[in-house]
Every structure is written in C-alpha cells, then in structure tokens.
Amino acid sequence: MPKHKRSFFERLTGSSSLDELEEKDLNLSENGQWMEQSNEEGQLTIDVYENPDNIIIKSMVAGVKPENLDVNITHEMVTISGGREDEQKVEKQNYFYQELYWGRFSRSILLPKEVDPDEAEAVIKDGVLTIKIPKINKEKVQKLKIKRE
Numbered sequence: 001m002p003k004h005k006r007s008f009f010e011r012l013t014g015s016s017s018l019d020e021l022e023e024k025d026l027n028l029s030e031n032g033q034w035m036e037q038s039n040e041e042g043q044l045t046i047d048v049y050e051n052p053d054n055i056i057i058k059s060m061v062a063g064v065k066p067e068n069l070d071v072n073i074t075h076e077m078v079t080i081s082g083g084r085e086d087e088q089k090v091e092k093q094n095y096f097y098q099e100l101y102w103g104r105f106s107r108s109i110l111l112p113k114e115v116d117p118d119e120a121e122a123v124i125k126d127g128v129l130t131i132k133i134p135k136i137n138k139e140k141v142q143k144l145k146i147k148r149e
Contacts, residue, residue: 042105044080048112055115055133059107062127069124071131073117078131081106 069082086102115133
C-alpha cells in the first residue's frame with residue numbers, strides 16, 4: 001500500500017488525515033474513545049522572518065526547560081530538537097481530553113539565505129524560543145591591505 005503524502009497543513013500542525021489514521025494502529029480506550037499509538041516525534045510550529053541584518057526563528061516551546069532543547073545551526077539550516085516531559089502521572093482512563101504534546105520533538109528549517117552560525121543567539125521568554133542568526137552580507141566588499149615584503 002503506498003504511503004500517504006502529508007499535506008502542508010498536516011505537516012505544519014502534526015495532524016493526520018482520515019486515510020492515514022485508518023492505516024495506523026488505533027486502539028479503543030476504556031472510555032470508548034479512539035487513541036492513536038505512535039512513536040513519531042512531534043514537529044514544532046515556527047515563524048521565520050528577516051530584518052535587514054538577521055534571520056529570526058520563533059517557536060512555542062512552553063513547558064520545555066532550556067537544558068532539554070538542542071539548537072544546531074549550519075550556514076544553510078537550523079535544527080531544533082528536544083523533549084517535553086509530563087511531570088504528573090495520570091492514568092489514561094482518568095483523562096477527558098489529552099491534547100497537549102508530551103515527548104520528543106524536532107524541526108529542521110532550510111534557511112532562505114546564508115547565515116553566520118557563530119554569531120547566533122537563542123533566548124526563551126514566556127514559552128517562546130527566539131533564535132536570531134546574522135545574515136552573511138555577500139555584497140559587502142572587504143578591501144585587503146597589501147603588505148610589502
């Protein structure tokens with residue numbers, strides 16, 4: 001059976017189509033609700049924009065400690081990965097709704113312009129991770145001084 005190609009919306013939100021859900025292993029919980037069993041990583045939602053000097057990436061990471069986040073940057077790509085642990089242990093049958101994502105997540109972002117990863121900064125404030133990465137200015141001309149020997 002061919003694998004279902006996820007739509008842009010499904011990839012953005014981490015949701016699944018009905019066709020895809022039918023193919024996956026679903027179990028009926030004790031309270032009669034369908035619960036999906038999956039070992040897939042969650043995918044972060046992001047905003048990526050630029051100003052004259054930087055590429056800025058923002059992502060909601062509420063409930064994630066900075067030490068549980070990894071941000072890897074190259075000249076062309078940023079990868080954010082980490083995990084969110086539920087400190088409270090609640091039995092599945094006691095849930096009415098369980099919509100929050102707990103577990104491993106990651107997101108790789110192909111950058112639209114070349115950046116300088118050595119000068120990047122990352123800050124978490126009010127549950128929002130903001131990564132600021134300086135763009136490399138290819139138009140900037142560096143004039144070299146010629147030395148005599």
